[in-house]
Amino acid sequence: MSGVALHWFRKGIRLHDNVPLTKAIESCSTLIPIFILDTDFLDPKKVSANRLGFLLDSLKCLDEDLQERGSRLIVAKGKPSEVIFSLIEEFKINKLTFERGTEPFNKDLDDELIGIVNANDIEVYSNWGHILFNPDHILALNNGKTPVTMNVFLKLASSAPTPLKPIPAPEKIPPPPADFKPKNVEIFISTPTLSDLKEYGYDPEAMTTWFKAGEKEGIKIMEDFLKQKQRVASFEKPKTKPTALLPDTTALSPYLSVGSLSVRLFYHKLLEVLKSFKRHSKPPVSLEGQLYWRELTYLIGYSTPNFHQMRENPLCYQIPWTEGEAAQEALKKWEMGQTGYPAVDAAMNQLRSDGWMHHLARHLVACFLTRGDLWISWELGRDVFDKYLIDADWSINNFSWHWMSCSAFFYQFFRCYGPVSFFKKTDPNGDYIRKHVPILAKYPVKYIYEPWEAPKNVQEAAGCIIGQDYPRPIVEHKTVSQANMGKLKKAYDKNKADRAKPAKVNAEKLEKPLAKSKLR
Template sequence: MGKIALHWFRHGLRLHDNTPLQKAIAGCTSLIPLYILDTEYFKPGKVGINRMGFLLDSLKALDTDLRAIGSRLYVAKGDPEEVIGKFIKEHKIGAVSFERDTEPYNKVMDGKIINLTKELNVEAFPLWGHTMFDPEYLLALNNGDAPLTMTSFLRLMSEAGDPPKPIDPPKSLPPPPADSLVCKDVFIFQGVPTLSDLTEYEFNPKDYTTWFVAGEKEGIRVMNEFLAQKRRVSTFEKPKTDPTALQPDTTALSPYITRGSLSSRTFYHGLKDTLKGMKSSKPPVSLKGQLYWREMAYLIGFSVPNFNQMEGNPICKQIPWLTGDDAKALLDKWEMGQTGFPAVDAVMNQLRTEGWMHHLARHLVACFLTRGDLWVTWELGRDVFEKHLVDADWSINNFSWHWLSCSAFFHQYFRCYSPIAFFKKTDPNGNYIKKHVPILAKFPDKYIYEPWTAPKGIQIACACIIGKDYPKPMVEHQFVCQENKSRMKKAYDTSKKRDSGEPPAKKLKQNNLSKYRTK
């Protein structure tokens, strides 16, 4: 009897550039490709329908690709350590491969699986594949620390050089054992589950509305289609893209890279080949720069303790954000697109219905929730993004919320996005708002960003009375923005005194924002 191997698909839901998979199939006569729906990681209420639906569609596409080369995907549900342990014992698994991860929860799980294979005397191949580089290698190059600025990270990249070239997908795979669908005390789906199969989530499949098509083939197709536009690729500068475009003005590859349907190394080397001999924009604003931002976020998330929270986080400013029930009430209106600011509400509606929005749109709504207007802790906003985004990414999400709340990385807290003026630069007619806040679609362009200023007669003619059919603004932006800048200055001054060894000032009070809200 030949060796049976198990490959645990995790982030890398693909066949190309999958080193752990290639290690698993070397010398084995039978392979079990396994995905585990971790019931601790994917909790009901914490993951939205578009994020989960896109994941399931990615698994379905992977299963199709596996069947084309003589295999299939098994999907189990439960704790990965328990599931893999039971598979090893029942099927006499001789080798286990999987892609290592940088998130704290998954780092702990990595250790559990590695220890499990040692205890059971099973060969293990825990290898890196979701980042361009092995993060431990980058930390070693930088004296054990992650760079906290892009300037220093670019110096590190110049020393690291190009990431490894991606490896080709296997042309065939050893077949799974005949009885691999059976494993005692393990819940295994009869095929790839659908949203309706996940009864504990109480999803209504009709609410799955993202326009992204999942899978490795689609991710590669979108990448190749984009790279074929050589002038666009060479001149790309992310800050100059349009957040209000009705079709994506960026690569729209983030869901594929996040789910691992497309390897970041494949995209990197595809860019390099496309730009060979061409004059092009430079990092950090170029497309290569976007991959560097991603790699930097992963390295920081991998090495900084408590990176997903303010408390106990050594690089995060300690700011007295609004928390508790008052924050939750504000958060709910923000999440459901009921702030009364059409630009903000349009972005949040797009987030919930499409599971995606432009990075500058993310900037607008994150600033509005935190330091700009509502003064709600960034941790709550981060959770909402994580729930709905089809490209939800622990490292990038936490990095971005640190940045946009001016808790770390970016400290110009006096620069705030205006929920009224910001989108006018690219969309003076408000077409983005008319699409994503359709109740305002009949308003004249003059009033589309400030519908509460429209005369009552116009509101009646547009069949939308402000304060009845669409909410009045939650806050007076100009007033609370200035108040919050003062709060940020006090928090920064307190931080400076603490860092210099002086006695910290008396803890700042969380002032009630209710007096600023429009009744």
């Protein structure tokens, strides 16, 4: 065992079940474990303090785990391909390992890296560590066609090899070169915090999420949830509560997103629990089903051109969303929780403060922004989610916004989330609103979802005057939702006439989706 290996931590910010890292350790005496902060990512207008801070805290935990094993994490700043190529040249690296990415920008980067190492006669190892199934294998099972329904995906998954069993974390890790100071790569002296990135406009005080980062924390949350065996066996995602003051789901999505928790570990631990029950909930609504939804979104994002946009996207209906200054103003009010609808505003306030919200809360606000009320493009809403969510995920985010805007996958546009009625089902007292829109906390139950209906004396007693302390509704829901249904039907008819609907692009006939549940 000799030579210098470079392991690039990407989404797999962990030591357990990290096959590329293990491959690097097996064949080197010196290992450079690196994470590269792309400068394009360091923009508070695109990436919130919560999202970046959670990532940085995850890196700090990884560094601590590496130090326990005789190594340390090196965090560089720059373009990944440039950083890696520079390190290869300077330190005579003879092996590169990393986890492959399914997103188009990551696929391009992977191809570029493989080209670099091949040109320099360097051994390279990469694998699909962020998902359960090899996407190319699933596509091959479907004759190269992208499955776009859960029915089809479940059939393909049942024919695919069983996801690999997770491997344990290494006990010892070779150290990086002594006094590691690259000539042409900017590295941080220690794992950076938001305070180290003030030059980019980040304020440490703006990080308000309550989620604790790290591999150990992710595993602990998983284990604590799986101990509730009956809850696991009967879990049905659509029946969980979006208004619960503490997460009514696993709350593992942030750890799966950055890769602090291996999806393979979660999958196999889950199956162990389910084996002890003769009867349990089934996909797509079960906990196992949530992992399959995640796989499906990754597969669609991997194989669909321009999946991140409406235009030139073969799966997406072309819809004439509202544009211009008025749309931008409405978008900002939606983002900042100022629509005048307490349920919508509470969810958006939770998004900004916690960096997370229940998937049904995401459904409510996404429907409101797009087809339900404001008639604003799903692409703009997607960008807001991408900014604030600590579990932000390119594939899941794009898939969800396609779905909730009725642009693809789900076409029952006459089914619309009510910004007054929806949360009442699980929170008739309005406690979720009182927490996340505190200015309304003293409103009586009768008016908590419709404060504009309260008489003036009730508003005064609650200490919140509508139109002064809290906005009036930005639109009249019943009126605009009906109008939007008509516009969507018209857009559907035009798409069909133009032969642009997804079924024309995918030879597979679209089926009625089994459920609206997706992993969060």
